[in-house]
Amino acid sequence: MTWQRPDARNPYELRPLSFYPNFTRFAAGSVLAKCGDTQVLCTVSVAEGVPRFLNGTGKGWLTAEYRMLPSATQQRHERELLKLSGRTQEIQRLIGRSLRAALDFEVLGERTLTVDADVLQADAGTRTTAITGGFIALAHAISQLLQQGVLERSPFCGQIAAVSVGLLEKEAFLDLNYIEDVAASVDFNVVMNQNLEIIEIQGTAEEGSFNRQQLNQLLDVSEKGIQELLIAQRNAIPDWNTLFIGN
Numbered sequence: 001m002t003w004q005r006p007d008a009r010n011p012y013e014l015r016p017l018s019f020y021p022n023f024t025r026f027a028a029g030s031v032l033a034k035c036g037d038t039q040v041l042c043t044v045s046v047a048e049g050v051p052r053f054l055n056g057t058g059k060g061w062l063t064a065e066y067r068m069l070p071s072a073t074q075q076r077h078e079r080e081l082l083k084l085s086g087r088t089q090e091i092q093r094l095i096g097r098s099l100r101a102a103l104d105f106e107v108l109g110e111r112t113l114t115v116d117a118d119v120l121q122a123d124a125g126t127r128t129t130a131i132t133g134g135f136i137a138l139a140h141a142i143s144q145l146l147q148q149g150v151l152e153r154s155p156f157c158g159q160i161a162a163v164s165v166g167l168l169e170k171e172a173f174l175d176l177n178y179i180e181d182v183a184a185s186v187d188f189n190v191v192m193n194q195n196l197e198i199i200e201i202q203g204t205a206e207e208g209s210f211n212r213q214q215l216n217q218l219l220d221v222s223e224k225g226i227q228e229l230l231i232a233q234r235n236a237i238p239d240w241n242t243l244f245i246g247n
Contacts, residue, residue: 029141033133
């Protein structure tokens with residue numbers, strides 16, 4: 001039996017994707033990223049100074065915070081205030097690791113970039129949407145620093161995008177929505193750069209196991225999706241050639 005997608009997409013097809021840059025007024029960079037029914041507001045703030053372990057090195061830093069609004073899902077969930085759940089900590093660390101792979105921190109200098117990913121509506125793929133959208137917000141923030149003369153040249157050394165994939169009825173499917181995510185026997189989140197080199201893979205068999213051939217199929221599907229995401233990102237960054245010249 002072949003899995004029938006609820007929205008009639010092909011197995012290799014992304015959900016409808018759209019980016020709305022400069023969505024907020026005060027952030028150095030911002031974008032509302034929509035992937036199907038998942039909506040994530042990504043903003044970037046810039047602060048002089050770095051964590052203590054980087055003081056005096058001349059290198060900058062990037063960190064990320066991830067939150068989900070109480071009404072982002074069908075049933076309201078409590079706000080995480082004093083203590084973050086393990087899931088939230090895992091996701092924001094993934095976002096930070098992924099986006100740090102895009103920057104040359106010596107060029108950034110002793111400044112800290114904070115990427116905030118706030119999920120307004122969740123239909124699976126929130127962490128991958130946060131990474132893909134977060135990169136666009138980051139590009140807009142760096143563009144502002146260049147225009148203000150804070151930076152002499154762009155610190156970008158790569159482009160980063162992420163997508164979810166999974167096995168349903170033993171077949172690889174791209175960009176799972178919530179119904180598919182719950183039903184998948186294997187669930188992966190894949191982060192790649194502009195050369196389709198792997199930055200990170202998070203994957204597990206929710207039930208049973210999977211073989212090497214199925215793993216290759218999942219990665220093939222991921223590459224196709226990320227190629228499309230990379231193009232969509234570039235279209236959402238007007239001064240792409242200025243930011244990424246020589247990269």
